[in-house]
Amino acid sequence: MKKLFSEFNIKNVKMKNRICIPPMVVGFRPDGYVAPENVERYKKLAQGGAGLIIQEATCINIDGRLSEKQLGIWKDNQIEGLKSIVNAVHEEGCPIFVQIHHAGVVGVSENPLCPSAYEYKTPTKTVVGHEMTIEDIKSIQNDYIEAARRAYEAGYDGIELHGCHGYLICQFFNKRVNKRTDEYGNNPEKFVIEILEGIRGVTPEEFVVGIRLGGFEPTIEDGLHYAKVLEKNGVDFLDISYGFGSEQEMNVPEGYKYSNAVYAAEKIKEEVSIPVFAVNGIYSVETAEEILKERDVDMVDIGKGALINPNWANDAKEGKDTGKCLSCSKCMWFGQSKVCPGKVMFDKANGQK
Ligand SMILES: Cc1cc2nc3c(=O)[nH]c(=O)nc-3n(C[C@H](O)[C@H](O)[C@H](O)COP(=O)(O)O)c2cc1C
Ligand code: SF4
Structure with missing residues (x-):
């Protein structure tokens, strides 16, 4: 039997296979509340047979959004809508974590926060993040802790701290x-360790708390260091991706067979005992199986593969075509999923309009 289709547990959370659908923001509403389309989307993904779904980056503070149409978990009255996603996914026999997020300087705020003053350049503008005061730090840490409490109350099986891709936690690490x-610069992990302590104070022991971490922050040596520190401080899993876009040095051996993020996951798995997830460019069953077996990671994230084909896991198990992401220079799913060329191609081949 393939490792891909073997069961796996994190604490009491049982996964029927090693396929995780990683967080992918696809916005529907401008107010942060769950829309019927969000529920439908997650139900469909859950019916697709994955072992675990991690809900898209869901913001802990309205000022920390990465886009206007991002889901929110900054108010108690958002819990009800979030519960409808959780229930829809659980009804299909799939566990669900939610990724909790603050964008820091890489967001839509007019006056964004950053650990220290930083000029963030986009193709159209330069944003200047202002240095967080100690009061700002304490207040944002509390927003993460409150968001985790809401996630628990909504019925999620766990949370994933968004600690990569340039967003706030990643800005502290890099x-x-x-x-x-000060202590938050000399000891950059302090910001997240205090959040972890706070979350443990408001959620029960069995609630899963993991992190999506950049493997290169800025180098793999830093990624390894943070992974070990986080393990020591009680995180339940590490989902390894990329760090702060322009401030990374991806020192990966030439000719490495998979993506740089998979390399980082492989290296980190050699040094920790907690579950490690690998991501990026894993589109076929063969690649997924090879990475799980030969690189010894515990779960594989199937991102764009599941955008094109939400039934990826069932199709993979039945030996059917799982579809093909065309790796467009800018993935169009974020704003206009209906024109994804990979999805159009896949639907056509499968006789769907
Ligand atoms: C439309 C879209 C939205 C995404 N949103 C998130 C997100 O909310 N949080 C996150 O950590 N990564 C996000 N990602 C990155 C994916 O989780 C994943 O790491 C990336 O697509 C690489 O994996 P893949 O090659 O399997 O697609 C997003 C990617 C896409 C295409
Ligand atoms: S828009 Fe392009 S990159 Fe994005 S999922 Fe579709 S084919 Fe892949």
Whole structure:
């Protein structure tokens, strides 16, 4: 039997296979509340047979959004809508974690926060993040803790802290962005360790708390260091992706067979005992199986593969065509999923309009 289709547990959360659908923001409403389309989307993904779904980056504070149409978990009255996603996914026999997120300087705020003053350049503008005061730090840490409490109350099986892709936690980790000279700069992991302690204080022991971490922050040595520190501080799993976009040095051996993020996951797995997830460019059953077996990670994230074909896991198990992401220079799913060329191609081949 393939490792891909073997069962796996994190604490009491049982997964029927090693396929995780990673967080992918696809916005529907501008107010942060769950829309019927969100529920439908997650129900369909759950029916697709994955072992685990991690809900898209869901913001802990309205000022920390990465886009206007991002889901929110910053108010108690958002819990009800979130519960409808959880229930829809659980009804299909799939566990669900939610990724909790604050964008920091890489967001839509007019006056964004950053660990220290930082100029963030986009193709159209330069945003200047202002250095967080200690009061800002404490207040945002509390927003993460409150968001985790809401996630538990909504019925999620766990949370994933969004600690990569340039967003706030990642800005603390990366010393090229975090130039603070106080304890949050000299000891960059302090920000997230205090959040973890706070979350443990408001959720029960069995509630799963993991993190999506950049493997290169800015180098793999930093990624390894943070992974070990986080394991020591009680995180239940590490989902390894990329760090702060322009401030990474991806020192990966030439000719490495998979993506740089998979390399980082493989290296980190050699040094920790907790579950490690690998991501990026895993589109076929063969690649997924090879990465699980030969690189010894515990779960594989099937991202764009599941955008094109939400039934990816069932199709993979039945030996059917799982579809093909065309790796467009900018993935169109974020704003206009209906024109995804990979999805159009896949639907056509399968006789769907
Ligand atoms: C439309 C879209 C939205 C995404 N949103 C998130 C997100 O909310 N949080 C996150 O950590 N990564 C996000 N990602 C990154 C994916 O989770 C994944 O890491 C990336 O697509 C690479 O995996 P893949 O090659 O399997 O697609 C997003 C990717 C896409 C295409
Ligand atoms: S828009 Fe392009 S990159 Fe995005 S999922 Fe579709 S084919 Fe893949």
